[in-house]
Amino acid sequence: xxxxxxxxxxxxxxxxxxxxxxxxxxxxxxxxxxxxxxxxxxxxxxxxxxxxxxxxxxxxxxxxxxxxxxxxxxxxxxxxxxxxxxxxxxxxxxxxxxxxxxxxxxxxxxxxxxxxxxxxxxxxxxxxxxxxxxxxxxxxxxxxxxxxxxxxxxxxxxxxxxxxxxxxxxxxxxxxxxxxxxxxxxxxxxxxxxxxxxxxxxxxxxxxxxxxxxxxxxxxxxxxxxxx
Ligand SMILES: Nc1ncnc2c1ncn2[C@@H]1O[C@H](COP(=O)(O)OP(=O)(O)OP(=O)(O)O)[C@@H](O)[C@H]1O
Ligand SMILES: [Mg+2]
Numbered sequence: 001x002x003x004x005x006x007x008x009x010x011x012x013x014x015x016x017x018x019x020x021x022x023x024x025x026x027x028x029x030x031x032x033x034x035x036x037x038x039x040x041x042x043x044x045x046x047x048x049x050x051x052x053x054x055x056x057x058x059x060x061x062x063x064x065x066x067x068x069x070x071x072x073x074x075x076x077x078x079x080x081x082x083x084x085x086x087x088x089x090x091x092x093x094x095x096x097x098x099x100x101x102x103x104x105x106x107x108x109x110x111x112x113x114x115x116x117x118x119x120x121x122x123x124x125x126x127x128x129x130x131x132x133x134x135x136x137x138x139x140x141x142x143x144x145x146x147x148x149x150x151x152x153x154x155x156x157x158x159x160x161x162x163x164x165x166x167x168x169x170x171x172x173x174x175x176x177x178x179x180x181x182x183x184x185x186x187x188x189x190x191x192x193x194x195x196x197x198x199x200x201x202x203x204x205x206x207x208x209x210x211x212x213x214x215x216x217x218x219x220x221x222x223x224x225x226x227x228x
Contacts, residue, residue: 005072006033007200008057008168010225013066015052026052028223029066036167039145039191041211042204043228044220051172051205053220057202058093058170059083071167088117092161093197094171094190098153106132106156107141112192113163124163130157135189151182162197169194169201176206183207183226 013028019068026049034040042050049178055061056068070086087093100109107128111132112125125211132141135155145153154174161169174190187210194201203214211217217228 006069007036007038007087008032008034008133008202009069009070010053010057011067011069012048013053013056013063013068014223015049015056015061017061025223026075027056027220030220030223030225031203032057032218034168034202037195037198037202038216039194039201039203039214040216041214041228042202042219043208043217044204045208046206048220049223050220053225054170054172054202054204056092058091060089060093061126082202085206088113089164090167091168092164094154094157094161094169096173096176098157100153100156101144102159104161105142105144106137106148106152109156110143110163111162113160117164118227119164127163128159131162132156134193135159150178154178154186158186158193162193165197167199169199169203171201171203173204173206175210183210188215189196 008030010030013027013030030053037205040097044050056063059068070090075083109111110128111124114127114202115121129141132138137152137156140148140152148156175187176185191213198205205211218225219228
């Protein structure tokens with residue numbers, strides 16, 4: 001039975017923002033199920049709610065109605081501590097702009113989330129070096145983000161998202177900030193890592209070529225998720 005439970009499921013999710021012009025309904029009953037090992041592209045015009053949906057799926061925000069299920073657990077019923085634990089260990093998140101900690105080295109950026117999850121420092125360092133190596137960053141471990149190229153920064157951000165061996169990877173235009181060639185390379189590496197580890201992934205992108213490399217493409221229409 002448990003193998004049929006989606007890694008991530010959004011059920012009747014609603015999200016509206018209160019603005020000066022009144023309420024802005026962004027998600028209006030969004031439904032989405034991600035199976036383990038499934039990589040889904042989210043391709044939709046600017047302002048339709050991709051980031052909103054990813055933030056809800058990543059338990060960074062709460063829906064106004066509906067529920068987010070992570071591995072079958074209803075996130076809305078969990079304590080803040082349990083939500084934080086899931087964010088730390090079960091879900092990896094990659095942003096368009098790396099969001100690395102500028103005062104820490106590449107390695108430390110990948111070590112810190114592991115320490116937060118209770119991993120011993122030695123093991124965390126070993127895993128960080130291995131992950132960074134798998135993204136071609138051997139020799140760059142001691143560089144701070146400001147001393148890395150945009151593509152290298154995003155590779156570190158991906159390594160950080162994978163640091164605690166999550167089951168789900170969420171990425172919000174992870175290569176949207178890179179030139180076309182670098183975006184393609186970093187994207188291939190991201191897909192290889194996600195496939196290699198059998199993760200469920202939801203990746204927002206404006207690039208149709210990148211979207212076509214994923215298993216399934218969905219879009220947002222009137223606040224709902226529909227197959228593209
Ligand atoms: N905190 C907020 N307060 C008010 N409105 C918001 C807030 N966050 C987002 N919005 C609005 O909600 C809508 C969806 O925003 P969202 O960032 O999810 O879009 P997106 O699809 O990610 O767009 P893009 O492709 O430009 O990143 C937009 O109209 C945006 O202006
Ligand atoms: Mg966005």
